[in-house]
Amino acid sequence: MLLIGLAMERGLIRHFYKRTHAEQILVTFGLAIVIQEIIKANFGANPIPTSAPDIVAGSANIGTFLGLGDAIVYPWWRLIYLTFSLMILGGVFAFLQFTTFGMVVRAGMHDRDMVNLLGINVERRFTIVFGLAAVVAGLAGVMYAPILPPDYHIGMDFLVLSFVVVVVGGMGSLGGAVAAGFLLGILQSFASMNEIKSLFPGIDQIIIYLVAVVILLVRPRGLMGRKGVMED
Amino acid sequence: MNIMKSEIGMMVVFTIVILTMPLWLAPIGAGYPDLLQKFAIFGLFAIGYNILFGLTGYLSFGHAAFLGIGSYAAVWSFKLLTMNVLPAILFGVVCSGIFAFCIGYVSLRRSGIYFSILTLAFAQMSYNLAYSVLTPITNGETGLQLTINDPRILDAAVTSATGLPSTTLFGLSMSGYSGFYFCAVVLIIGFFIALRISRSPFGLVLKGIKSNQTRMKYTGFNTRPYMITAFVISGMYAGLAGSLMAVTDPLAGAERMQWTASGEVVLMTILGGAGTLVGPVLGAGLIKYFENIFSAFNDKSLHELFSFLPEILENGVVAIIRPFVGEGWHLMLGLLFMLIIIFLPGGVMKGIDRIKTKFGSKSEKPAEQSE
Incomplete structure (x- = not known):
């Protein structure tokens, strides 16, 4: 590799x-x-x-x-x-x-x-x-x-997720990526519980993206993104 | 080459080229209506995408969502109202426009890669929802289809046909070549609107945003309404393409909203040349052509194709080409795509311009560039 x-x-x-x-x-x-x-x-x-x-x-x-x-x-x-x-x-x-x-x-x-x-x-x-x-x-x-x-397209399945995780965590921040990874992963598991699913049907499908959107709107650079890294 | 500069000249050329596609594409094996319809539909999709990405430089990774929404809306119109295509298209465009406004309103608060992620997130949300919870509306995995028992309020008053009806334009069936010509006419109208947009003051503002948003703001432009408008227009184009898909084949599935579909339109636009007018249509045509033609090759047809070579050479050539066609046509696509981005950052249109200037043709300035 x-x-x-x-x-x-x-x-x-x-x-x-x-x-x-x-x-x-x-x-x-x-x-x-x-x-x-x-x-x-x-x-x-x-x-x-x-x-x-x-x-x-x-x-x-x-x-x-x-x-x-x-x-x-x-x-x-x-x-x-x-x-x-x-x-x-x-x-x-x-x-x-x-x-x-x-x-x-x-x-x-x-x-x-x-x-x-x-x-x-x-x-x-x-x-x-x-x-x-x-x-x-x-x-x-x-x-x-x-x-x-x-299988051969396993990478594509993870590509989008890891992309989202990195951006949500904050570009250039390892801690942010880890935090975002754990946060999204745990939320996803919680949302898959039957109790929560019956409360909000379909939440397990979209929770990751929902949280990503909210985080990006509240914190423009992701969770721990630093100023000056990957700015356009 | 002044003809390309005047709008009317350009429209005439474009119209003729599009309408005669069945003729001049026949020799390269693309002259059948299914494929031609795809050319027109994806051309439209790419034109719309280009209004956002080409003019403003905002890279949206979620445009397939609008395509899907347009499809669903059109099929619902077929199911509930009438089999006539006009209400379906109108319905599809309006629905996706509304969605585009909501998504754009939120996503455009960020720019650059964050904007891409936001649109991607929204598109994935719509995809996942369409796949699971919204099954009553989208029919989940199976896809939304027509059934005999659909109400079709407007049609029921006129006819009482039995069997599954097909989509029509005031009685003209929308399959085969008539379907293609319908798509082609819509494409030409769409192209004309895009042409007008990119040459209007509005289009200039969008280009200004692309080159320097901060400066635009200091000049006194509130860029946000312009961005949202561009996003909505572009989403409506996608919805239009989606409803045309439903017109040619009345079926809507969630996979049209997946991010790979969004990626495809990005590929088309880049391949043809982002920011040019003809480029996206060209790119869409190229990709769909490759998809259909190359994926159709197999060992036998390859051997036939190269049968003029000596036996050993023939086997060698076939062995080399084999991985690139048939099921492996994505490999070809990926390679082509990389080559274009590396060597021709402006896409095919830029390449044509370069060749033009290189051979010192009389056209003073590359005609299409930066339109």
Whole structure:
């Protein structure tokens, strides 16, 4: 994934930093179509069922563990997934927040010309960040496979959601993205409960977008968006 | 090339080109009414989208919602009132206009990527609702269809036909070529209105918003009403296209509102050239043409096509081309799309202009640009 991400950035994306956001979105969208079709040509159009490694199959009896009776059971794999994603999250956060590299990237986000003038090769760092982003997304995909059998258009299903989550969280803010992700995810689960569904029929279908609209109207830059990042 | 500059000349050329489409498209295998109808309908959709995106630069990712609303409204008009297409179209346009006003009123408070997300969110909401809760109105997954028992108040007074009626324009059936010519006439009218809009003071204001909204505000323009008007007009075009879809095939489904459908119209506009008048129609035609023609190829037809080559060469060529056609035509579309954005940021129309200037043709200025 790192290599593919790097290649993509080098070959295509870097020529688009100077163009408008609309063009950036569109060209990556075109690329997504191409990659999706290549995958379809190679692996076929059917979902490929993948099971988690045997060693973590089955469920954890959290209820007993916490002394609440055995009402709460949870598949091991999902627990592992949760822990794993928290770890990755911590890693990325630490990387961006506490290393010199991360500092440079954040500075470059604000004013790339200035950082360039300071004699730092921003271009290369952005390439690496793009590669890292691809790695993180790839890891998410690998870990998710046992939960939802992957097929060739799995990416498209998540594309819109993650786009919404990032914008709602606030561009350029990792914390915001995480917060928005949790907020929307939890709200979605709540809205799927039968009690709430009977109160507002169909709410489970639109809750995410409804909340996104409200948040964007109340907070123009998303939950934790900072001034000066991705402003048109 | 002065003919392209005067409005009348342009309209005449456009009208002739559109109306003779069945003739000159026949040699490349596109001369059948179903496809031609699609050209006209999506051309209209793209023209409308271009009024928003091309003139003001606001990238909406939710335009398919208006297309869907137009379709549903038109089918309801068929079901409740009459099989005549005019009320259906009127109904579709008005409904989607109202929706566009509501959505635009909220979404236009933000600009740039936030505007895109807002429109996307609204479109996804309409899609999900149409798919689930609004089933009494939209008939959910099956899609809204005509049935024999529909009331059709106005028709019932006139005729008592049995069987499933078809859509008509005062008795003229709207299938096959008559359907195409109806769509084509609507397309030409729509094109004329778009032409007038983009050359009116109103259109100039919109272009001003695109190039520098802040400056427009300092000049004393309250840009918001202009934006909302543009959004509503553009939504009405989408509704018109949607109701025409229902006219040619009286069926409305929720999938017309999904974000991929919105993405498609963005592709069409960009491919043809955003901000130009003819570009979107061209882009819509190209995409629909590729969709229909390339997806129809299979191994056998490819081998026939290249049978003039020596055996080995033939197999090689077929093996190379095979992934790009048939079920894989999206690959072709994606590649084409990327190439256009990378090398021809202005779309096909820009490319034509460039070729014109390169070969030093006598036209002093590229005619169509930035219209």
